[in-house]
Amino acid sequence: MANERVDVAAGGGGWDNPLLRNYALAMRALDALPISDQHSWKYLGAMHGFDVDIWTQSALIDAGTAVPPSLTDDTFGDQCQHSTWYFLPWHRGYLFAFEAIVAAKVKELTGDDWVLPYWNYLDATNAAARTVPVAFTAATLWDGTPNPLARYPRARSALPPVPPQRDISLEGMKENDFSVGADGTLGLGGGTTGFAHFGEMAGEIEANPHNVVHGMIGGYMGNPYLAGLDPLFWLHHCNIDRLWEAWMMTPGKTMTHEGDWLDGPGPIGRTFVMPGATPADAPFHYTARDTLKHGRLHRDYDDLRKGTGVSGGGALIAHTAMGAPELQRVELLGVSADPVHVGSIPAAASIALEPVAANVAIQMMGASAPGSTIARLYLALESIRGNAPYATVDVYLNLPDGAAPDTHADHVAGSLHLFGLDRASRPDGGHGGNGLGQTLDITDLADQLVKAGDFDPAHLRVTLVPVEGSSETDPITVARVSLLKRTGTIAQPSD
Numbered sequence: 001m002a003n004e005r006v007d008v009a010a011g012g013g014g015w016d017n018p019l020l021r022n023y024a025l026a027m028r029a030l031d032a033l034p035i036s037d038q039h040s041w042k043y044l045g046a047m048h049g050f051d052v053d054i055w056t057q058s059a060l061i062d063a064g065t066a067v068p069p070s071l072t073d074d075t076f077g078d079q080c081q082h083s084t085w086y087f088l089p090w091h092r093g094y095l096f097a098f099e100a101i102v103a104a105k106v107k108e109l110t111g112d113d114w115v116l117p118y119w120n121y122l123d124a125t126n127a128a129a130r131t132v133p134v135a136f137t138a139a140t141l142w143d144g145t146p147n148p149l150a151r152y153p154r155a156r157s158a159l160p161p162v163p164p165q166r167d168i169s170l171e172g173m174k175e176n177d178f179s180v181g182a183d184g185t186l187g188l189g190g191g192t193t194g195f196a197h198f199g200e201m202a203g204e205i206e207a208n209p210h211n212v213v214h215g216m217i218g219g220y221m222g223n224p225y226l227a228g229l230d231p232l233f234w235l236h237h238c239n240i241d242r243l244w245e246a247w248m249m250t251p252g253k254t255m256t257h258e259g260d261w262l263d264g265p266g267p268i269g270r271t272f273v274m275p276g277a278t279p280a281d282a283p284f285h286y287t288a289r290d291t292l293k294h295g296r297l298h299r300d301y302d303d304l305r306k307g308t309g310v311s312g313g314g315a316l317i318a319h320t321a322m323g324a325p326e327l328q329r330v331e332l333l334g335v336s337a338d339p340v341h342v343g344s345i346p347a348a349a350s351i352a353l354e355p356v357a358a359n360v361a362i363q364m365m366g367a368s369a370p371g372s373t374i375a376r377l378y379l380a381l382e383s384i385r386g387n388a389p390y391a392t393v394d395v396y397l398n399l400p401d402g403a404a405p406d407t408h409a410d411h412v413a414g415s416l417h418l419f420g421l422d423r424a425s426r427p428d429g430g431h432g433g434n435g436l437g438q439t440l441d442i443t444d445l446a447d448q449l450v451k452a453g454d455f456d457p458a459h460l461r462v463t464l465v466p467v468e469g470s471s472e473t474d475p476i477t478v479a480r481v482s483l484l485k486r487t488g489t490i491a492q493p494s495d
């Protein structure tokens with residue numbers, strides 16, 4: 001048997017699929033173990049996110065439960081690396097450990113081999129791609145006993161229809177670089193931590209489709225403290241991991257070679273750590289480097305094309321190549337003067353621009369000749385704080401005064417998908433209370449606004465429209481909204 005990870009749809013989404021039958025049997029066994037056991041289902045979920053209060057409120061533990069110190073001492077527990085450039089490698093190691101643990105349990109229970117399947121929700125060739133496989137929603141197993149895969153609550157059993165800016169997409173796969181700019185603010189992989197000027201930033205795949213799927217399924221999936229308990233979480237993350245792999249294996253995409261990433265997370269001597277496959281196996285430590293091809297934690301997929309944006313010829317949807325990431329520049333064109341508070345109605349921010357610089361940037365956006373300088377424009381929304389585990393905000397540019405946002409789809413810049421907003425906003429949380437950050441590529445929209453005469457080079461107006469996760473009494477605060485210009489040089493065809 002090939003040891004590749006496979007599309008869950010290939011074997012069917014129900015109990016005919018032996019991977020799902022065995023997943024249910026293993027999960028039932030692991031979920032019967034107490035959280036004090038490092039191989040219990042709850043311990044595995046708590047490695048992603050853990051909070052005594054939230055877990056107690058959710059009746060996952062009670063006052064008498066012995067919580068292992070390793071879940072609260074920043075070694076094994078509450079480790080998910082969201083909004084950093086370790087998001088992809090940390091989760092890859094997490095999937096590796098989880099798959100080995102479940103496979104060992106399956107082997108013990110049935111003698112079968114097991115691989116973690118992925119949920120290919122962006123597969124345009126599968127009409128049922130957006131529906132949660134039925135094995136996760138059925139009330140019972142094939143023998144009439146309760147279905148463990150449906151034990152933890154979800155808000156929805158399919159990805160619902162929504163306006164395009166709020167929907168899952170492969171737009172992020174167009175990005176050619178993992179990390180760009182001195183502070184790594186732009187790129188596929190997420191912002192490097194520690195640079196003072198920008199808050200922490202989600203990478204493009206993390207923002208969408210990763211966050212969007214978490215929010216659309218909702219329930220435990222919509223809360224990073226609880227998401228790892230939903231067995232569907234692992235099939236979702238397996239697909240995110242596959243998208244990263246598809247991206248890395250495509251010519252024209254540049255993975256980072258920076259030592260801080262390869263040997264990260266740092267500081268020196270700090271590694272990620274996961275439990276071994278069985279209680280007899282020692283925990284293993286790893287760095288981001290170990291997750292790359294030929295690394296100890298690398299796993300293969302049966303297919304890197306379906307639902308990834310990679311076409312039959314091997315070319316991935318891509319933006320114009322802008323040259324080596326270390327030669328590209330990211331500059332600030334303007335920043336909002338005051339924080340924006342988003343309650344129950346749209347809130348606007350104003351960014352003053354220097355007109356000559358703005359016009360130069362606009363002209364460089366359209367460059368196409370090899371050797372010429374090309375620009376892309378981004379809106380960076382930084383230090384976003386709020387109290388909901390998940391929130392969504394639509395972002396519009398240069399809406400006319402008094403205009404209803406939903407009648408101006410031609411002004412939509414995108415949406416903020418804020419998974420773990422409460423967690424990132426807590427001063428005692430792993431993010432130090434810095435909040436979340438997200439960038440939106442507004443190059444195409446800026447081009448349309450210029451052509452429509454709706455772009456004023458002295459002034460950019462940004463309107464934030466609440467969709468979910470905020471109210472008048474519990475608003476979302478965006479500390480800064482900035483306009484960034486990224487420049488590079490269009491490669492010569494022979495490069």
Ligand SMILES: [Cu+2]
Nearest residue numbers: 210214227237
């Ligand atoms: Cu996730």
